Amino acid sequence: MASVQYGVPRERVKVVREEDVLELGSKTLCFMEAPWLHWPETMFTYLKEDRVLFSCDFFGAHTAFGFYDDELEELMSFAKMYFGEIMMPFRSMGRKALEKVKEKDVKIIAPSHGPIYRNTEKILEAYSKWTKGETKEKVIIMYVTMWKSTEAMVNVIAKILFSEGIEVCLYNLANASIGDIAKDLVDSRGVVLGTPAVLGGMHPLALFGVYLVKALRPSLKYGVVLSSYGWGGGAVKQALEFLSPKKIEVIGTMEVNGPPSAEATEKIIELGKQLAKK
Template sequence: MIKRQLHDKVYWLGAIDWDRRLFDSLIPLPDGTSYNAYLVQGSDKTALLDTVDPAMAEMFLAQLADVPRIDYLVCHHAEQDHSGTIPLVLDRYPDAKVVTTAKAKTFLIDLLQIDEQRFITVADGDSLDLGGATLNFIHTPWVHWPETMVTYLAEAKILFSCDFFGSHIATSDLFVTDQGRVHEAAKRYFAEIMMPFRTVIGKNIEKLAPLAIEMIAPSHGQVYDHPEWIIDAYRDWTAGTPHNLVCLPFVSMHGSTRVMVDHLTAALMERQVRVELFNLPVTDIGKLAMSLVDAGTIVLGTPTVLTGPHPMAAYAAFLANALKPKARYLSIIGSYGWGGKTVDQLAAMIPNLKVEVLDPLLVKGHPRQDDLAQLDRLADLIVERHKKDEFRR
């Protein structure tokens, strides 16, 4: 890899991770990812903004071979895919200071054992003049950790946004060239990482609104040289009205629950409600999370295992509870053989969801005609609620 110029005296450097398919031993990466850092050279001082995942350290350090001096190493976020190579950079540049928030300083000392004397902490609104290049630091807590900040380079109108507006894509293109592909990747990234904090993220978007932003340079994915559309997308994902959409994750062991899922899906489609099905044993969890960004209603489909929900349905409930989507309604459908407390147990797993629970239906054995008629009534109720709330079509 080589440094690539973004603007006069501003360079991208980092690493493209073409092969990575899992993040945090949890998040699927179907398109790989990148770890982006940036070099800003003023007439007096030079600043490096972030580093890369330690696995890519050798590639990253090679790009600094012709950089004789780094005065400041700005750390926006302490997670190791951004910060993990800081100790190696500090070894190479013994006079460099780590510039970060007070909270991030404590994290970096704990995670990387960096000497406390190497830090400069910055308050919200502080700035550094590099000589014709002014770095303005803006605290953006909970995007997506409590210590995060972004940097605005005033002269070039570039926002270095760290995880904010990021996307997991491995590509040789420095700038966004396929907006549709990046929109999907950025939505997946938001769904998996940012959605639990969407309320405070919405406030941080408005905090950035007074800035004249002509370019957004995130820590993952491509650089936005026309950033208006991704800002608008974030506004919708954080605060927009839910869609006329039912997200339906399900699992079926012997076919009874699948019959119910298919019948409800057909009934909703007939009533002009969009449905997205996720057969949990084979589902990409990232796709499920993306559906939760927009869904007005969630329906969980599960058989009963022993006395409770199938473990995969329990995981889907746990995921929805953790991600805190803006859905307003939820229901549970499925079957059982001899008894249990599936509905009670699933309901207890979603305290973070501010939803109305609509007519759960668990049937004994294979569903009969009366059971299918109840699913039709559930479809009618979902339509009624979506129309009342004027969900987006």
């Protein structure tokens, strides 16, 4: 990396491995391998005398605000977004690394992105949950609509889930940010995908939504697919092809011609109740 990115001559590079120690006079650096967080060769460095853990990308956050954790009120939200976007696919490696961190007497965590943690409890507790893939009674709804029929279907299920006491995060894929979706994928147990039929399949933005689910590998357990169509449909079939291999139990689907009728609305309410129960 040093040679490739910055042209550092090979002879100036000292390769370190697990448990190697570098004495720098009054300071001692101890190296810990923590691979795939999120690059193959990721390592942590522990500064023994000051009990500082330089954790590379692990515990990172994409924000330039706040030098220390206590200077930024919304830091956990940034940290969760970073976890969702970057670390979530590597949860099992994260769990191993977390065990290693617990073996050290860490006073300060200094990741390579975002503020330095001088209060480490909160982020360690959050990472313990996130790397285990713990989910909440929460449903993420991702949808796209051209003429608002799918939106009408989605609104029905959102309302019923909400009234059943489920935390609901609603994203219109036409303007949602990937970071926000990734953040809410971290601890959502259910997913609702809403898409109109376009050219015999899903709307391209809905494809983007299911691609995020495929790539980020959240711990979603249950799913519902809602679709409005004009003639032959096809969006639900394609959505199921994506969601089924993800070990998401799709508890129901609805395909409606145009906007939802009163009867279709009743069925969506029923689906919402089933999802809430799960």
